[in-house]
Amino acid sequence: MTRTIHLSLDINGRRHELDVEPRVTLLDALREHLALTGTKKGCDQGQCGACTCHVDGKRVLSCLTLAAQVEGREITTIEGITGENGDLHPVQAAFIEHDAFQCGYCTPGQIMSAVACIREGHAGSDEEIREYMSGNLCRCGAYNSIVAAVREAAQATVKEKMEVA
Amino acid sequence: MRDFSYLRATSADDAQKAALQAGAVLLAGGTTLLDLAKCGVTEPETVVDITHLSSLDGIAVDEGGATIGALARMSEVADHREIKAAFPAVSESLSLAASAQLRNMATMGGNLLQRTRCSYFREPGVFAACNKRNPGSGCSAIGGVTRNHAILGTSDACIATYPGDLAVALVAFDATVEIGSRRVPVDDFFLLPGNTPDRETVLEKGDIITAISIPASAAARNSTYLKVRDRQSYEFAAASAAVGLEFEADGRTVRDIRVALGGVATKPWRARAVEQALVGKALDAETVEKASSLAMEGAVSQGGNHYKIELAPRVITRAIEQLGLKVGGLA
Ligand SMILES: Cc1cc2nc3c(=O)[nH]c(=O)nc-3n(C[C@H](O)[C@H](O)[C@H](O)COP(=O)(O)OP(=O)(O)OC[C@H]3O[C@@H](n4cnc5c(N)ncnc54)[C@H](O)[C@@H]3O)c2cc1C
Ligand code: SF4
């Protein structure tokens, strides 16, 4: 007999209700149950970063997170980072500007990771960006452009903050 | 992954009771539990989620030392200002581990308890023989591909490496694991494989790690964690060293030195022979190199991991030199 549990998940500012087996990961809940397929499954074992999402504003791997574990937390996926009028997030824009992808499979994870990396204050130099983005692999090897995109988005964020202050 | 039932603990008592049930396992960050469940190595019947217990995630530092709740995340501890100041090696061991995402998920308690494991252990469908998974079934690694296996503390039953970084820094600075009111030094917490590689720590069924405490010391304050690996980041150690150093007032004679090794042994490995050889000595390159080589007494090569016997002492030497240079004691 398959047991299911009822979950209410807060994703991108919306409440979603679903019934799943307890073993269902956040990644599978998003992709298979909620049709939020922007989050990608690469390795399903914590080794590639393609499934990166934010939980309470922090980047995590959705393939090693149980959906049940994040009930009551605020979940953000790649679908949730664009502006209200559909404007690209500055990190998304920088990825396009710098051609920071080839096949694009790793890209949602890269972008979610980069948004958090900048927010954490870990994008101060190319070296720091490489270290703190190392959890996101790119089989196409677009690394140089990814670093350039993150650097530019980080600088733009700093500039914006200084202008506000 | 086999299905299981999910139980969210709302109090420590709750968790304790649930953890005592047959087939129950605790879920903290889940980063190694879910990984091993997906490999089919672990087949829990009940997963007891303890991440909603807020009483276990504090970090407190004073002159006496630090007490870190078992549920504190690796990233929080790594970036904690006072931990960085009083225990740089601990902070570095965490920030050089896994990835930013995993460090946001993984907890201190879960980190200690990541299995001492090897790639054969992770493939039950392909390699039936594994004394750790299935006591008495043999060891697929011995005579196989052994690049990542241990050279220290091995037995005929198991040669898997303890892969964690944090525990290496902890064992160097005499940290203790708190299990409710029980306190166990990290060195005694981890067990050698011997004939029972399935038993890796002193924990008994139902035991919950509540905190880790680290006493303050001058050596801990002047410490570093050096990790050498096959790729620059997001990789386990080929060999690593946690080193702490305190000089006498003359600024060159060693008063206290701590050395522990990771990536080469079946448990976090305190290299006391190296420490003893250096206390009271003035550091120069030759003395340090000679002392570092003492860490390899009793090392056993399996072939593929032979390089570690040369690598590990060099990692110790480099870590000591980096620290010595930083405080100006190295001649
Ligand atoms: C791709 C990848 C790379 C990695 N690289 C590194 C690395 O370079 N260095 C490194 O050190 N680690 C590395 N790790 C391992 C990682 O650090 C561990 O998976 C993590 O620290 C485990 O913590 P957790 O909270 O997620 O544990 P969980 O998976 O939640 O739990 C692990 C085990 O501990 C038990 N447990 C958890 N908390 C308690 C408690 N309080 N009391 C009693 N039992 C408890 C659980 O029941 C379970 O059996 C890597 C992992 C992955 C997936
Ligand atoms: S080394 Fe240990 S964990 Fe690896 S196959 Fe042998 S018994 Fe199993």
Ligand code: FES
């Ligand atoms: S799919 Fe989650 S890390 Fe690869």
Ligand code: FES
């Ligand atoms: S763009 Fe193809 S994997 Fe990164």
